[in-house]
Amino acid sequence: MSRIGKKPVDIPAGVEVNIKEGYIVVKGPKGELKQKLHDKVAVSVEDKQVVVNKKDETKLARSLFGLYRTLIANMVEGVVKGYEKRLEIVGVGYRAALKGKDLDLSLGFSHPVLVSPPEGIEFAVEGQQKIVVKGIDKQLVGQVAADIRKIRKPEPYKGKGVRYEGERIIRKAGKTGKK
Numbered sequence: 001m002s003r004i005g006k007k008p009v010d011i012p013a014g015v016e017v018n019i020k021e022g023y024i025v026v027k028g029p030k031g032e033l034k035q036k037l038h039d040k041v042a043v044s045v046e047d048k049q050v051v052v053n054k055k056d057e058t059k060l061a062r063s064l065f066g067l068y069r070t071l072i073a074n075m076v077e078g079v080v081k082g083y084e085k086r087l088e089i090v091g092v093g094y095r096a097a098l099k100g101k102d103l104d105l106s107l108g109f110s111h112p113v114l115v116s117p118p119e120g121i122e123f124a125v126e127g128q129q130k131i132v133v134k135g136i137d138k139q140l141v142g143q144v145a146a147d148i149r150k151i152r153k154p155e156p157y158k159g160k161g162v163r164y165e166g167e168r169i170i171r172k173a174g175k176t177g178k179k
Contacts, residue, residue, distance in 0.1 A: 005065035008049040009073045012080055017045050017072075024050075024072060028079025031120070031136045035075060041068045050076075078136040085145035087131040091160035094152075095128035103131065107152040107162070115148060130165070 011017055016027040024043055026033045037043055040061040042053045052069040054061040077083075089096055089107070097104045103115040103123045117123055121144050124132040131148065135141040145164070154161035156172040163169060 003066075005052055005054075005069045007069065008046075008051045009069065009076055011045070011048045011050060011076065015076060015079060017050055017076070019043055019045065024075075026072070026075040026079050028076070028136075030079050030082050033075045033079060033137060035071055037068065038064050040064050043068065043072070074138045078138055082134060082136050083138045083141045084132055084134045085141055086165035087133070087145060087148060087162055088165050089129045089131070089162055090154065091158075094160065096125050096131050097128065098123060098125050103148070105148075105151065105162075108160075109152075113151055115151075118144065131162075 014029055018025045018027075019037070022037050022039075024035050024037055026035075040055050040058065041064050042055055044051050044053070050072050052065060052072065054065045089105075091108060093106065094108060095106050099114070101117055101123070103117070103125070105113040105115065107113060115123075118140065120137055120140060121133060121135045124134065126132065133141055133145045133148070135144075149162045149164065152161045154163045154167075154169045156170060157174055159169045159171060
């Protein structure tokens with residue numbers, strides 16, 4: 001049995017949790033998130049806590065038990081605090097800038113790359129080398145950050161590209177000259 005799934009999720013002040021028609025809706029000061037519930041999982045709100053239970057003892061129900069508890073906890077934290085992922089750009093001439101809400105990236109291609117934020121995501125640029133992706137949906141923030149990183153992954157020889165803040169790139173030795 002999942003140890004994570006057993007723990008109830010506390011609902012802080014200012015957050016409203018509703019369960020209706022197979023969905024759980026979490027409203028808070030930063031916005032609203034909605035998640036479809038699986039039919040193998042039962043979710044209930046009991047005195048300022050969200051409790052997740054499994055409906056049967058199948059392997060699928062046991063695996064979804066802890067997953068839904070974590071998803072609900074992330075939704076509650078997202079509408080209260082929000083999430084952010086930080087990226088850094090390494091390379092001569094590589095830079096980022098904001099054009100309205102869009103992110104304008106110069107990453108060594110023959111053309112600038114324009115990234116439009118999906119709904120619920122906000123970009124910020126610190127200097128020209130640091131990008132901050134902010135939002136209330138943890139999964140969406142991580143996906144957008146991964147998509148930006150995928151435009152120019154860090155390469156192993158010089159380490160140029162877009163990487164997560166604090167990410168360590170394992171470097172390879174270059175070619176050696178003839179003897």
